[in-house]
Amino acid sequence: MSRLTKGIAAKKAGAAPGTLIHIGQKKAERVKITLIDYGPETFYEGELESIDACLAFIHKPTITWINIDGLHDIEFIEKIGKLFNLHPLIMEDIVDTRQRPKLEDFEDYLFFTFKMLFFGDGDQIVKFDQISLILGDRFLISFQEMESDIFSPVRERIRRTKGRIRKMGCDYLAYSLIDATVDHYFSILEILGARIEILEEEIQSKPTAETLKRIYQLKREMIYLRKHILPMREIVTVLQKNLSPLIGANISPFLTDVYDHTIQIMDAVESFRDILTGLLDVYLSTVSNRLNEVVKVLTIISTLFIPLTFLAGVYGMNFKYMPELEWRWGYFSVLSIMVIVALLMIFYFKKKKWL
Secondary structure (H helix, E strand, C coil), X not given: CCHHHHHHHHHHCCCCCCCCCCECCCCCCCCEEEEEEXXXXXXXXXXXXXXXXXXXXXXXXXXXXXXXXXXXXXXXXXXXXXXXXXXXXXXXXXXXXXXXXXXXXXXXXXXXXXXXXXXCCCCCCEEEEEXXXXXXXXXXXXXXXXXXXXXXXXXXXXXXXXXXXXXXXXXXXXXXXXHHHHHHHHHHHHHHHHHHHHHHHXXXXXXXXXXXXXXXXXXXXXXXXXXXXXXXXXHHHXXXXXXXXXXXXXXXXXXXXXXXXXXXXXXXXXXXXXXXXHHHHHHHHHHHHHXXXXXXXXXXXXXXXXHHHHHXXXXXXXXXXXXXXXXXXXXXXXXXXXXXXXXXXXXXXXHCCCC
C-alpha cells in the first residue's frame, strides 16, 4: 500500500459507517458509464453522459447491464446508491478497494466484490483491480477501478444475436462476468509458471543474487494470488446453494464449472508455492556447495604451504652457526625438499578424494 493510500485510510478512521471515502489509487481520468440493454430479439449498447439516463432502461422487461469505470468520484457513487436504493455500507465497500472478495445478500439484490488480477505495463508484479457487482432482478451494475478488456468476450457474446446469454437472465450475466474473471486467472498463472521454469533453468546453470530476489518475489506473488483467489471459491459455493431467488436453478451447472476452475487454480497456486520452496532450497544448497568448493580449494592451498612455510621460516633465520647456510647445494636441496613435500601432499589428497 502506498503512502497516499495509508493517509486516506487514516482519514477514514473514526468515520461513521457508510461514509464514502475512496481508498485506493485513481486509475481512471474520468468516470465512464456504458450500458448494454438486451433481450432475445433486442439489443442496445451505448455510453451514457449521466447515470440518470439509465432510468429509461431499468423498467423494461429486458436485461440491463450498467458498467462504471472509475471509483474516485464520490458524488457520482452516492448518486448511484440513491438512484438504485443501495445500502450505504455497500457503497462504502465499493469505493474501498481493500475489500476481501465476498458475497452479501440484501434480498432485493446481491452484492459481489472480487479482484481482477493483471500485470502492469512493463511490470513484473501482479496488480489488482477491484470489481463490484450489484445483481438485481433484471439489472446488473458493475463497478471497476479502471477500464479494461476483461469483459470484452462477454460483450461480444451479447452482441451476437445467437447464443445462450441473450436468452438467459441477469443471473447468467453475473455468472459470465465471474467466469471471465476466473478464466483470466489462468493466464496470470501461465505467465508465472513460465517464469518459474526460467528460474529452474537458471538455478541449475548459474544462480545469482538476482535469482534469489526473483524467487522471493514469486513466493510473495503466490501468497498474493491465494489471498484473492481463495475467497472466489467461497462466493461460488454460496451461489451453488441457491439461497437467493435472484439465482435460478438452471445456473447451477455453470456455477459448478466455475467452482471446478477455482479448484484447479488453487491447486496450481499451491503447486507453484511448493515448487518455489523447493527452488529456494536448491538455490541455498547450490550456493552453499559453491562456497564449500571455494573454501576447499583455499584450504588445500593453505595446507600445502604450511610445511613449505615452515621450511622457509627455518632457513630464513639469521643465526651465525647454521651449517646448511655454508653448503654449496643447500638452496637447491631445500627447494627440492619443498617440491617433494608438496607432491606427496597432493598425492595424499587425491588418495583421500579431497581433490
